[in-house]
Amino acid sequence: MGKRVFVGMSGGVDSALAAALLVERGYDVQGVYMRNWSRDLPGYACPWADDLADAERVAYSLGIELEVWDFEQEYKQTVVDYLVDAYSRGYTPNPDVMCNQTIKFGTFAERAFARGADLIATGHYARVDTAGGPYGRTRLLRSANEHKDQTYFLWRVPSQALERTLFPIGDIATKEEVRAQCAQRGLGVESKPDSDGICFVGPVGLRTFLLDALDRRAGDIVEWETSKVLGRHDGAFLFTVGQRKGLALGGGPARYVVGTDTLRNVVYVTSNQNCPGLWTTSIELEDVHWIAGEQPKTGSYLVRTRHTGALREARLTVCEQRRARIEFDEPVRTVAPGQSAVLYDDTECLGGGLVSRYDLHPQGQENKCG
Numbered sequence: 001m002g003k004r005v006f007v008g009m010s011g012g013v014d015s016a017l018a019a020a021l022l023v024e025r026g027y028d029v030q031g032v033y034m035r036n037w038s039r040d041l042p043g044y045a046c047p048w049a050d051d052l053a054d055a056e057r058v059a060y061s062l063g064i065e066l067e068v069w070d071f072e073q074e075y076k077q078t079v080v081d082y083l084v085d086a087y088s089r090g091y092t093p094n095p096d097v098m099c100n101q102t103i104k105f106g107t108f109a110e111r112a113f114a115r116g117a118d119l120i121a122t123g124h125y126a127r128v129d130t131a132g133g134p135y136g137r138t139r140l141l142r143s144a145n146e147h148k149d150q151t152y153f154l155w156r157v158p159s160q161a162l163e164r165t166l167f168p169i170g171d172i173a174t175k176e177e178v179r180a181q182c183a184q185r186g187l188g189v190e191s192k193p194d195s196d197g198i199c200f201v202g203p204v205g206l207r208t209f210l211l212d213a214l215d216r217r218a219g220d221i222v223e224w225e226t227s228k229v230l231g232r233h234d235g236a237f238l239f240t241v242g243q244r245k246g247l248a249l250g251g252g253p254a255r256y257v258v259g260t261d262t263l264r265n266v267v268y269v270t271s272n273q274n275c276p277g278l279w280t281t282s283i284e285l286e287d288v289h290w291i292a293g294e295q296p297k298t299g300s301y302l303v304r305t306r307h308t309g310a311l312r313e314a315r316l317t318v319c320e321q322r323r324a325r326i327e328f329d330e331p332v333r334t335v336a337p338g339q340s341a342v343l344y345d346d347t348e349c350l351g352g353g354l355v356s357r358y359d360l361h362p363q364g365q366e367n368k369c370g
Contacts, residue, residue: 004028005166006112007121008104009059009066011051012195014123014169016058016187017178021168022121023062030117031059031066034108036075036099037200041209044202058187069111071103078102080200084213090262090357091338092240094153095198101156109161119164125150126349127170128162137292138163140349143170152307155342155352156289207238207246219265221247224258224277230269236260239267241336242278258334279331283341285324285353292350302344303328305335305355316343324353 005027009015022029033055038048052068059066079099086093104122112120125143138159143149172178175194182190201209214237221231231249233239238246243257247269255269258277270277283305290296295318302311303326312332317325326341335341335355342352 003118005119005121006030006032006117009033009055011054013182013189013192016189017182018121018123018168020185029064031064033068035068035070041204044204054189074107075103086338087210087237088214090260092336093338094340096153097156097340100154105157105161119166121166124167126167128165130163140291142347144173148175151349152304152342159291217265221267224268224270233267236262236265236267241334278334280334281328281331283326284356285341286356288322288324288353290351296350304342
């Protein structure tokens with residue numbers, strides 16, 4: 001009661017209700033709109049001004065102040081440039097993971113605490129246990145809304161930030177209930193659609209965005225099993241493992257990307273959904289981060305390799321130099337290099353890592369931890 005909380009307000013439904021709940025619970029609330037990206041793209045006007053206007057209306061209705069904090073330069077360097085560089089090297093990155101680490105729970109948190117905040121808050125679907133539970137430490141927990149749970153994007157956030165963070169909507173079981181509570185309070189954003197995809201790319205699409213940032217490079221589309229050239233592409237960086245659309249190979253069976261080689265500028269595809277290149281029983285991780293600051297023991301955990309993807313049991317082996325290996329009992333879809341694999345102990349998010357890039361060899365690949 002009475003603690004000073006700086007809440008990130010995006011103009012959306014989730015952060016609007018988060019701010020309202022904080023006010024109702026007696027916190028001294030300061031709203032902040034983070035201006036991370038305002039650049040227009042060809043055929044797409046960035047909606048940041050409209051989002052700011054929505055945030056301002058919500059703040060006014062709640063009787064709180066709203067400030068605009070400019071993070072555009074850092075956002076471009078740590079999120080946008082990171083995404084472009086990763087794709088250029090054949091990775092498929094999660095920009096939201098980096099944004100949470102460097103912006104929302106990095107620069108925003110640091111500036112808020114420097115301004116006298118006791119706590120920060122966001123509209124993420126997640127929960128924090130600051131009581132320590134049986135382990136005597138701050139724990140990041142999955143939200144009550146399993147479908148919307150966003151801990152998958154929070155695995156790089158350190159416990160020092162989480163122990164001073166509130167997630168007010170983390171105990172609400174459905175998005176429909178969030179919208180209903182916004183409507184009950186007259187916040188005026190309850191019908192606003194969910195943001196989907198990469199925010200700064202918008203409806204222009206990732207392909208258009210990347211071709212605007214990187215040089216077009218014509219190359220071959222090669223059949224995985226036979227090494228036969230089936231067609232041409234505008235750059236291997238435009239494709240990711242498992243992709244089916246955008247190959248432009250004409251008639252015939254549907255084909256899927258098995259892998260890419262950005263050095264030789266080759267895209268490998270298959271028409272066989274059971275192709276070994278599309279399935280794996282193990283994943284190598286690099287740049288591993290554990291929220292508690294100490295690595296978990298080797299053993300069985302739950303693993304999520306895609307947001308809203310299934311939680312699967314797997315065995316974790318922690319290696320040297322911030323690397324790890326995950327082994328599944330049954331084959332799972334191959335995960336694109338650069339994507340996140342996040343580990344859980346029941347409902348607790350322990351941390352995770354980035355799927356490693358492997359040396360690509362048609363008809364199989366191998367990559368050992370060590």
